[in-house]
Structure formats: C-alpha cells, structure tokens
Amino acid sequence: MTADVENQKVSLDLEPHADLSPLATAVNKLTDDDGPRNEGLITYCKKLVERGASLQEDKGQGSVNEVLQKNPALRSELQLEHHTNPPQRPASSCFLDLIYDDTSSELVLKTFLKGITSDEAVASSNSLYGKHSVLYMAVDTCNELRVQTLLSYKASPWREEPTGELPLHRAAERGHKNIFHVLLCAMKGEASKVDLQNYTMSLMETLMENWKRNTDHADCYKRLFEADIELNLNEEHIGRTAVHVAASFNKQEAVSNLLQHGAFLGARPWLTKDTQCPSVLPSLKASTLEKAMAGCIKHLPHSNTQQESEDLNNDNHTLLFDYRFLLPPDAANQDVNEVATLMDISRSKHHRRVIKHPLVQTLLYAKWRKALPFYMLNLFFYSLFVTLLTVFVYSLRDLRLLETDTEKTDQSEAINNLYNRIVVIKIFLLALTFYMLGREILQIVFLGIQYLKNIENYLEFLLIISVFILCIPNLNIEFIRHLAAWAMVVAWYEFVLILGRAPPLALYITMLRHVSWNFLKFILLFGALIVAFTISFNMLLQQPQSSEAIVMSTGEFEYSSLKEHFSNNSLALASTVLMFLIFLFLIFLVLMNVMNALAITDTQEVVDDAELYSLMSRLELVYLIEAVLLWCLSKCYTSVLKSHLGSLQLLSGKISEDRSKFVEENPSPSKLDDTTAQCLRNHRMVYLEGLEAEEREDRMNAMLRVENLLRSVVKESPEDVKRILAAVKSGQ
Incomplete structure (x- = not known):
C-alpha cells in the first residue's frame, strides 16, 4: 500500500503477493462468536469490498467465496449492492x-x-x-x-x-x-x-x-x-x-x-x-x-607527485609524523596534555618499551628541547639547595662545637657571628625546602599511585623531613652529626639523579641504578653464606671480632692476626685452616668473581635500559610540567601561563576538528640530530622491507587462490574446460 500525503489519496493493492490477499487473510481470521474482535474484522472486510476487493480469490486456502458460503449471514453482509471495480494495481x-x-x-x-x-x-x-x-x-x-x-x-x-x-x-x-x-x-x-x-x-x-x-x-x-x-x-x-x-x-x-x-x-x-x-x-x-x-x-x-620513491640516504629526505592517535577528539578546541597517552603506555609493563619507537623518540626529543628551560631552572634551584644545605650543616656543627667550648674560652663574639650567618642560611634553605615540598605534592597529585612505586620519592621526603628537623634549635650535637650525614648522602644522590635526566648522562645513571640493584639482590641471596662463616669463625676462634668475616670477604684477610687464635691441637688446627680455605674459595674467589662477571654481562642490557630510562625520565618531566601549567590555567588564566604552555606544546592546534588531517601551520620541516635521524633511517629501512615482504605474500596468496579456483573448475566441469580450450585454439 502506498500513500500520497499531499493529496491525501491512498492507493491500495488488493491482490495477493503471497498465498492470500488482505481480504482473504481477514476472512480466515473470523470466528463464530460476536465479540468485538469479529466486529472490527467485519468492518475492515466491508471497507476492502467497497474499494473493490474480489470475493472470488482462488489462492491459498480456497477462495473467499468458499469461505463465505460456510457462513451465509456473513456473506449477505459483505455482498454489497454497489460493488466497485478493484483499482488498478500499482506498478x-x-x-x-x-x-x-x-x-x-x-x-x-x-x-x-x-x-x-x-x-x-x-x-x-x-x-x-x-x-x-x-x-x-x-x-x-x-x-x-x-x-x-x-x-x-x-x-x-x-x-x-x-x-x-x-x-x-x-x-x-x-x-x-x-x-x-x-x-x-x-x-x-x-x-x-x-x-x-x-x-x-x-x-x-x-x-x-x-x-x-x-x-x-x-x-x-x-x-x-x-x-x-x-x-x-x-x-x-x-x-x-x-x-x-x-x-x-x-x-x-x-x-x-x-x-x-x-x-x-x-x-x-x-x-x-x-x-x-x-x-x-x-x-x-x-x-x-x-x-x-x-x-x-x-x-x-618534495614534488606534487605521490609516486616519488624514498631515498633514505638523501639528507633532504622528508617524513611526515602523524600523532593524532595520542590526542583526544577535543584537542582542537581546548588545551590538553599532549603526552598523557604516552604516560599511560609507560606505566604498562608490557608496553613501555614502545616508548623507544622512533616516532615517540622524535616527539620526546622535540618536547625535551622545549622543556629544557624548565629543567635547567629546577636544576639551578636544587643545586642551590644542596649547596646551602652543605654549608648549613657544617655551620651548625661548628656552632655546637663552639657552644661546647665556651666553658674553656670566651668565644661569644664568634658564636654570635656564626649564629647570624646560620639564621640567614636557614631562611633561604627553608624557602627552597618548601619549594621541594610543593614539587613533591604536585607529583603526588598528577602521578597518583605511580609516585609511590618509586623509591627515590621516599628519599626526597626523607631529605625534606631531615632539613626541617635540622632547623630545630638546641639539638644534641651527636644527633645533628648523624642526621646531617644521612641528609648529605641523600641530597647529593638526588642531585646525581636530577643530572641523569639529561640525555648525555642517562647511560651512567642507569648503570649506577642497574648494577646497584643487581648487586643488592645478589648479596641478599648469598648473604646467608657470609653469616654462616661469621658464626663459624666465632665458634672456632673464640673471639668477639669474628664478624670481621664480612670485611675479609672484600679481600682484607689479616691472616697473621688470625693465626694467633689458632688451636695447638693438630685436628682443631686442620679444621680451622680448612674452614678458612673454604671461605677463601667460596667468598673471595667465587662470589667476588661472579659479581664482576654479572656487571660485565649486563652491559648491553644496561645500555638498552639507559635509553628507555632516559626517555621515560624526560617523558615524566614533560608530563608534569604540562600538567602543572594546565592546572594553573584552569585556576587562574593568564597570558604568561598561556604563552609558557604554548611554547611547550607542539601538537595542539594542529589537528582539524574532523581529525582527518593535520593543519599545516608551519610547512617548513624540522631538522633532526644525527643520532635520531640514523635511528629513524634504520627503522624505516626495516619497515619498508616488511611492506615489500607483505606485498609479495599477498600476490602469492592471490595466485594460489586463482590456481585453486582453476583446479576446482577443471575437476567439476572438465568437458566445459575442453570446449573453451578448443574454442581458444580455433580462434573463436
């Protein structure tokens, strides 16, 4: 049924497409009762008959006429005097x-x-x-x-x-x-x-x-x-x-x-x-x-033609990097953290090595150059903090010593001068300490649970707490000495780690971390042997200094001093000497050489980890800087903050709203450094070789499918194939 809405005319197709027409379908639904359902069906049948529906249909379950003959009352009701001809069926x-x-x-x-x-x-x-x-x-x-x-x-x-x-x-x-x-x-x-x-x-x-x-x-x-x-x-x-x-x-x-x-x-x-x-x-x-x-x-x-072949050895060889998959759909309309997705990848244990991909390396290289001023500013503040802390602890120690010596000599003037200097240093030191505390709080906010997984962050909090304690007046001199000693180690260790964020130094910092961690695991594993020999020497030599076995494991044996404690009994002497020889073999010869071999064999792994650690360290720094700037902009929008964020970001504003292409704001390409360019060139060569191999495999699979199709045709219809071949030979 089709309807013309404008003219309010309805064209009905009253003939059947399948087994029954609309009238026959309705009639077959009628029953002998007088319920409302039957009344509605009868009204519907009347309208169909008025429009020309035929009572003589002979499809399906019999003609409508045969159905109506079984119910004469219904037939007389539907058999109208003015029966119109059925309308012409639509095409x-x-x-x-x-x-x-x-x-x-x-x-x-x-x-x-x-x-x-x-x-x-x-x-x-x-x-x-x-x-x-x-x-x-x-x-x-x-x-x-x-x-x-x-x-x-x-x-x-x-x-x-x-x-x-x-x-x-x-x-x-x-x-x-x-x-x-x-x-x-x-x-x-x-x-x-x-x-x-x-x-x-x-x-x-x-x-x-x-x-x-x-x-x-x-x-x-x-x-x-x-x-x-x-x-x-x-x-x-x-x-x-x-x-x-x-x-x-x-x-x-x-x-x-x-x-x-x-x-x-x-x-x-x-x-x-x-x-x-x-x-x-x-x-x-x-x-x-x-x-x-x-x-x-x-x-x-370089030309308008897309068929230009790649020349990887050409210094002007240009590649286009597409970073759309890193940015959310609304990146064209609002400021976003451009490396947030990369941070998600770096947090995944199974995917973090993807950070070493040339596409990501190139982005981080460019972002690092943008973030370098922020890094240098942080390095300057921390260098000033370490310097002031070092001067402060020495001045504090000298003050305590002078106060102790006041009973012997009158040094009140020197004490006052030193005390005034300490006050000035303390003011600047506390200001820098609050800067460090704020930096750690921001890391907790933006890194979340990942912050707690890094042991270096605990050391930084330990350092901050130590500084606050050292600033408390009238502390015991012995306590100050020990607390200051630990604070110095942590402070200068953190200084080394901050320097290690720079790419040229990342290798050496990673070697320090990697070898230290491996040796710690190794010592924890074999430390039981050293404890065993310590107890053994204590039992054999009967001296409280037998814990010197730990020192002896480094090669300092002092055999002559040990010989004084040997027993005169030949059997006891043999037992002691044998124990010492076993210690010499297992600890000094075997254990020490295993540790040296461990450091040597891990060299390549250290180099690989150094590259990854350097990239992840730079990534974390860039992520934190962008996150802080975005947070500050959300709280207080200023043109200064906006300009700093704009100077750091590379991708925002270069993606069109439909994300189908990058907006070419700066058509001039950027030149890569030699190391990054060579890494990208090598990766590109491997990628192009893989594409060629895939194309060859696709062509081979297509040929195999054609061959299998021909085999099936020959097998199912050999006579037809013979006729086709004969027609080809005859030139028809």
Whole structure:
C-alpha cells in the first residue's frame, strides 16, 4: 500500500503477493462468536469490498467465496449492492510479484522496469518487501546483479531500515565485498566522498562481529579506509569507540589500522574502573602499537607527485609524523596534555618499551628541547639547595662545637657571628625546602599511585623531613652529626639523579641504578653464606671480632692476626685452616668473581635500559610540567601561563576538528640530530622491507587462490574446460 500525503489519496493493492490477499487473510481470521474482535474484522472486510476487493480469490486456502458460503449471514453482509471495480494495481505491486517469484531472472526485472515510466521505476525500486526494502533484501540474499539493477533505477542506498541499518550494514554482515563496493559508489553519487561519520561505530561492530565467517570481511574493512570515505573513528556508543570494539574481538590488525587513521588510543569507556591506564591497552600487543606507530610515519614527497620513491640516504629526505592517535577528539578546541597517552603506555609493563619507537623518540626529543628551560631552572634551584644545605650543616656543627667550648674560652663574639650567618642560611634553605615540598605534592597529585612505586620519592621526603628537623634549635650535637650525614648522602644522590635526566648522562645513571640493584639482590641471596662463616669463625676462634668475616670477604684477610687464635691441637688446627680455605674459595674467589662477571654481562642490557630510562625520565618531566601549567590555567588564566604552555606544546592546534588531517601551520620541516635521524633511517629501512615482504605474500596468496579456483573448475566441469580450450585454439 502506498500513500500520497499531499493529496491525501491512498492507493491500495488488493491482490495477493503471497498465498492470500488482505481480504482473504481477514476472512480466515473470523470466528463464530460476536465479540468485538469479529466486529472490527467485519468492518475492515466491508471497507476492502467497497474499494473493490474480489470475493472470488482462488489462492491459498480456497477462495473467499468458499469461505463465505460456510457462513451465509456473513456473506449477505459483505455482498454489497454497489460493488466497485478493484483499482488498478500499482506498478510497484507487480514488481513485488516478480521479486516474490524466485524464478524471475534479472532480465525479466530489467524488462519490466524499462516498460514503465521513470517515476514508477523509481517507486518500484524503492518499494518495501515486507518491512524491508527490496534493495536490502537483494543485499541480504547476496544477489549482486539485482543490487546493481535496483541501484541503476535509483533505489536509495541511504534508506534506513526499521532497525536503523542501511543496506551497507547487511553487505558488511554478509561479507560481500563486491556489493559493499557497489553500494559505496552509489552512496557517493556525484559527491567526492561518502559521509559515514554517523554510521562508523555500527559498521565497525557489524564487521568485527562477523569477521570470522568470511575472509572477505577484511576487504570490506579496508574499503572503508580509502580516500573517498569519511569516518568518525572516535564516535562513542555506550561509552566505547571503534578501538575498543576491535580490541574486544582481538582484531589486532584492525586496531593498528584504526590508530594509524587517527583513532584515539587513550579513550576510556564510561565503566572503566582502572583510571590509571586506558582499558584498551591490556588488550593490545606491544607489536600492535609498534606497527601502528610505524604506519604513522609517511614519506612526504618534495614534488606534487605521490609516486616519488624514498631515498633514505638523501639528507633532504622528508617524513611526515602523524600523532593524532595520542590526542583526544577535543584537542582542537581546548588545551590538553599532549603526552598523557604516552604516560599511560609507560606505566604498562608490557608496553613501555614502545616508548623507544622512533616516532615517540622524535616527539620526546622535540618536547625535551622545549622543556629544557624548565629543567635547567629546577636544576639551578636544587643545586642551590644542596649547596646551602652543605654549608648549613657544617655551620651548625661548628656552632655546637663552639657552644661546647665556651666553658674553656670566651668565644661569644664568634658564636654570635656564626649564629647570624646560620639564621640567614636557614631562611633561604627553608624557602627552597618548601619549594621541594610543593614539587613533591604536585607529583603526588598528577602521578597518583605511580609516585609511590618509586623509591627515590621516599628519599626526597626523607631529605625534606631531615632539613626541617635540622632547623630545630638546641639539638644534641651527636644527633645533628648523624642526621646531617644521612641528609648529605641523600641530597647529593638526588642531585646525581636530577643530572641523569639529561640525555648525555642517562647511560651512567642507569648503570649506577642497574648494577646497584643487581648487586643488592645478589648479596641478599648469598648473604646467608657470609653469616654462616661469621658464626663459624666465632665458634672456632673464640673471639668477639669474628664478624670481621664480612670485611675479609672484600679481600682484607689479616691472616697473621688470625693465626694467633689458632688451636695447638693438630685436628682443631686442620679444621680451622680448612674452614678458612673454604671461605677463601667460596667468598673471595667465587662470589667476588661472579659479581664482576654479572656487571660485565649486563652491559648491553644496561645500555638498552639507559635509553628507555632516559626517555621515560624526560617523558615524566614533560608530563608534569604540562600538567602543572594546565592546572594553573584552569585556576587562574593568564597570558604568561598561556604563552609558557604554548611554547611547550607542539601538537595542539594542529589537528582539524574532523581529525582527518593535520593543519599545516608551519610547512617548513624540522631538522633532526644525527643520532635520531640514523635511528629513524634504520627503522624505516626495516619497515619498508616488511611492506615489500607483505606485498609479495599477498600476490602469492592471490595466485594460489586463482590456481585453486582453476583446479576446482577443471575437476567439476572438465568437458566445459575442453570446449573453451578448443574454442581458444580455433580462434573463436
């Protein structure tokens, strides 16, 4: 049934498409009772008869006339005196009859559509087959010829079904790549692109859910990312984006492709409990991230032609880096922390080595140069703090010594001068200590639980507390000596670590940390042997200084002094000497050489860890600086803070709102240093070799599919193959 809304005219199709007409269907529902349901059906039947419905239908369960003969009263009620002729059936109804008849060929459909007017052909192509359009049903049955026929007569590929789906969704579910492509071409029409931004999420869900059924789903997926398609990869549905959908189905290749095209890696679902890292990260392999990052590095040709080959040895070789996957969708409209997503990656034990990827290294190299003034300022303040603290503890010690000596000599003037100097130093020292305390509080706020996982942060708090205690007057001189000694060790150790943030010194700081930690574990493991020998020497030599076994383990034996305590009994002497020789062998020869070998064999691992530690250290510093500036801007907006943030950020403001491309504000490329350039060149060479290998494998697989198809054709229809070959040989 079709309706003309403007003229308020309704055109009815009273003939059957299937087994029964509308009148026959209603009549078969009638019963013998006089209930309201029967009254409504009778009224409906009267209206159908008034409009010309035939009482002589002979399809299905018998004609309407035969049904009415069983109930004469009903027949007399429906048999009207003024019976109109049935209206002429619309062309779309006749077309549906052909669609319903499975034996109708595409040639019959085309012939019918050519024989009616263009308006009727369009209406027929857009008619409904039940609750779905005929185009949707043709896609559902994977009838490519019928789909092309309907589209050629202007069947609308944009018509939504009652479920909100497009025919494209059904093609994606069926995995029919040819129909999928035909529909996209029809949806594009005369435009340059197909706007699927509102359907991105539903299409991704459909493809991911049905990917295992047919390998052609991968081809449909790749078709969506061609240049003539507009997608919104960060569209949210129930708090999830396309990346979460692909990761939930463990489609690593799809996730990598989404990230390369601008999907935000750091998107978090609404129901995520762990706020410290995006929920999608645990579902990804580190290799997936590396592949995505490799795909975000593209060759930028110097000429307008895109076919220019890459010359990796050319000093002017230019690459374009795409960092869209690191920034949230609203990065174009508001200030965001550009390295927040990288911090999430660095906090993941299984993914943190991805930080060493050249794409990330290059970004951190550039960000570090921007953050260098902030680093130098912090280094200056801490250097001043360590210097003042050193002078302060020595002055405090001298003051206590002078106060102790006042009973012997009168040194009141020297005490007063020293006391005034200490007061001045204390004022500046406390100011710097409060600066350090504020710095630690900001780290706790912005790093959260990660702050508590670093033992160096506990040392910094210990140092701050020690300084506050040292500033308390009238402390015991012995207590000051010990507290100051520990404070000095911690203060200068932290100074070394701050210096280690600089890239040239990162290797040596990492060696210090790595070797110290390994030796500590080693000593804890074999410390029981040293304790055992300490107890043994105490039992054999009968002297309280037998704890010297710990000192002896470093090579200081003092054998002559030990010999004085040896027993004169030959058996006891042999036992003591044997114990000493075993100690010499196990502790001095074996244990010490194992520790030396451990330090040597860990050299390469130390170098690798040094690079990672340096990058992570710089990343944390840049993250904290940006986080503090953003927090200050949110509390008090000033042009000074805004300019500092702008000088630090590189990506914000360079992404268009649709995230399809970067805005080229500065077309001139940046020159990399030699080390970074060589690292990037080596990585690019490996990546291009991998692409060539994949292309060769794809060509080989295509050839194998063709070969298998030919084998199946030869096996199933050998006679037809012979006739074709004979016709080719004869030149027909």
